[in-house]
Amino acid sequence: MPERKSQHWADRIVDQILAQPRPEDHVYHIVTGITPSGRIHIGNLREVLTADVIYRILQERGKKAKLFYIADDYDPLRKVYPFLDPQNYQKFVGHPLSDIPCPCDQHPSYAEHFLEPFLASMSQLKIDLTVLRASELYKSGRYNQVIIQALEARDTIAEILFRLTGKEIDEFWSPFVPICESCGSMAETKVIGWDRERELVGYLCQQCQNQGWVPVQGHGKLTWRVDWPARWSFLNVDIEPMGKDHGSKGGSYDTGQEIVRRVFHKEPPFPIVYEWIRLEGMGDMSSSKGNVVAIEDVLKVVPADVLRYLIIKALPKQRINFDPVNQLLNVFDEVDNEQAKYRDPRSLELSLASGFVPIKVPFNHLISIVQIAGGDPARVSAILKRGGYQIPESSAKELEERCRYALNWLEHFAPAEYRFSVAESVPQSVQSLTPSQRRVLGKLSDLLSTMLSQKEEKDISAEEIHRSFYEAAQQEKDLSIKEVFQAFYTALIDKEHGPRAGWFVKTIGVEFVQKRLAEASAIEA
Ligand SMILES: [Zn+2]
Numbered sequence: 288m289p290e291r292k293s294q295h296w297a298d299r300i301v302d303q304i305l306a307q308p309r310p311e312d313h314v315y316h317i318v319t320g321i322t323p324s325g326r327i328h329i330g331n332l333r334e335v336l337t338a339d340v341i342y343r344i345l346q347e348r349g350k351k352a353k354l355f356y357i358a359d360d361y362d363p364l365r366k367v368y369p370f371l372d373p374q375n376y377q378k379f380v381g382h383p384l385s386d387i388p389c390p391c392d393q394h395p396s397y398a399e400h401f402l403e404p405f406l407a408s409m410s411q412l413k414i415d416l417t418v419l420r421a422s423e424l425y426k427s428g429r430y431n432q433v434i435i436q437a438l439e440a441r442d443t444i445a446e447i448l449f450r451l452t453g454k455e456i457d458e459f460w461s462p463f464v465p466i467c468e469s470c471g472s473m474a475e476t477k478v479i480g481w482d483r484e485r486e487l488v489g490y491l492c493q494q495c496q497n498q499g500w501v502p503v504q505g506h507g508k509l510t511w512r513v514d515w516p517a518r519w520s521f522l523n524v525d526i527e528p529m530g531k532d533h534g535s536k537g538g539s540y541d542t543g544q545e546i547v548r549r550v551f552h553k554e555p556p557f558p559i560v561y562e563w564i565r566l567e568g569m570g571d572m573s574s575s576k577g578n579v580v581a582i583e584d585v586l587k588v589v590p591a592d593v594l595r596y597l598i599i600k601a602l603p604k605q606r607i608n609f610d611p612v613n614q615l616l617n618v619f620d621e622v623d624n625e626q627a628k629y630r631d632p633r634s635l636e637l638s639l640a641s642g643f644v645p646i647k648v649p650f651n652h653l654i655s656i657v658q659i660a661g662g663d664p665a666r667v668s669a670i671l672k673r674g675g676y677q678i679p680e681s682s683a684k685e686l687e688e689r690c691r692y693a694l695n696w697l698e699h700f701a702p703a704e705y706r707f708s709v710a711e712s713v714p715q716s717v718q719s720l721t722p723s724q725r726r727v728l729g730k731l732s733d734l735l736s737t738m739l740s741q742k743e744e745k746d747i748s749a750e751e752i753h754r755s756f757y758e759a760a761q762q763e764k765d766l767s768i769k770e771v772f773q774a775f776y777t778a779l780i781d782k783e784h785g786p787r788a789g790w791f792v793k794t795i796g797v798e799f800v801q802k803r804l805a806e807a808s809a810i811e812a
């Protein structure tokens with residue numbers, strides 16, 4: 288194995304996994320699970336991406352592997368989330384997500400409403416998932432045997448949970464939570480008996496007082512801390528990533544390990560504990576808090592490779608601060624430019640997804656250009672060419688796509704200071720500039736005029752133009768250079784800040800700017 292490969296965290300994890308002896312033809316089962324209770328966000332993406340890199344590396348090493356995603360759509364709706372209408376959803380609290388109507392009426396269920404965009408993003412990210420729905424696993428009978436085993440081992444499980452979590456277990460506690468036949472909720476049902484032979488459970492619903500006997504199949508689910516090890520046992524799970532809450536001491540992996548060994552007589556999977564992804568300035572992403580960035584929204588502004596790379600590059604135990612402004616733009620450039628300082632080639636290799644073709648134009652720069660070019664790729668291409676960027680004809684499609692990303696970024700994530708458009712005529716706000724600011728615009732205009740009289744516009748460099756700002760400032764002693772730039776941007780884009788001035792003037796046309804500044808300086812306050 289080449290030295291370089293062993294440096295990446297995912298390669299090191301695979302080394303550890305392969306150090307455990309397995310038969311030659313063993314098929315590694317890597318399992319992920321997410322509850323589709325709200326928009327599935329890029330914090331959740333870490334779960335599947337962590338699994339996916341392990342899956343890819345196992346295959347690289349000639350092993351057989353299968354990557355599962357279990358949609359926990361049989362989990363109950365915990366509460367009416369802020370994004371739900373209480374009138375419609377209060378009555379469904381406690382019902383399985385797969386049995387609740389979807390918020391938009393276009394999907395078969397509440398769960399599918401959130402699963403559909405997630406699964407579409409997965410295919411864009413080239414994550415090859417075998418999708419299992421918990422509701423189907425329960426309804427099809429896959430769980431029957433483990434449910435009976437868990438009911439039989441109720442006391443053992445209760446003892447493990449109490450010992451490892453320190454939480455009191457009440458005498459009516461059961462590893463199985465029935466769904467009330469009458470009201471459809473599992474929020475307040477209690478198991479009052481069970482029949483091993485007929486696979487039935489007797490229950491009492493404290494919400495509607497209904498009592499009865501129902502088959503375990505499709506009429507309830509195991510509680511999370513038992514469901515997880517049960518699933519490890521019948522899916523033969525070898526490897527599973529988990530958020531740090533599950534992986535902590537006394538967490539569900541801790542209790543699950545002992546439950547799977549003692550109750551289901553299997554070994555727990557190899558755990559990969561990962562940290563949360565926070566949204567810069569907004570805390571850990573959580574769909575119940577509503578501070579999330581959906582995966583499909585990020586895929587509108589960067590190619591799949593870039594999003595993969597952003598997550599894969601960080602060690603799982605490292606918290607990622609997702610910042611759609613500085614960080615996302617930098618990461619884009621790392622993927623696009625092989626000379627980028629912090630580029631990690633192995634992470635990049637593990638991030639291949641969309642046939643990404645580099646064009647080596649800083650994304651930040653492109654964001655300014657698309658605005659000057661009014662989003663027209665042909666004009667963008669012309670501006671880039673004048674600026675010395677060599678974009679081959681064969682990359683026209685990539686450039687067009689990149690322009691679309693830039694426009695989407697401006698629409699979805701750009702802070703106000705990134706957005707601008709060149710004003711059609713001298714903006715009103717020029718009137719509020721000081722007399723010396725208006726005078727300096729006249730001086731700038733004169734300097735540009737001199738340049739234009741000495742050489743052709745195409746031979747004037749951005750540096751020369753940039754220097755003329757300082758020259759003009761020299762002549763207007765009571766102005767700081769900052770005030771000079773401020774006056775300039777006000778006259779052109781009606782803002783106090785903007786793209787790099789020398790480059791900007793050259794890009795929108797020296798003569799155009801020269802005239803505009805002359806007009807602006809002539810405006811009376
Ligand atoms: Zn829907």
Ligand SMILES: [Zn+2]
Binds near residue numbers: 470493495497
């Ligand atoms: Zn009920």
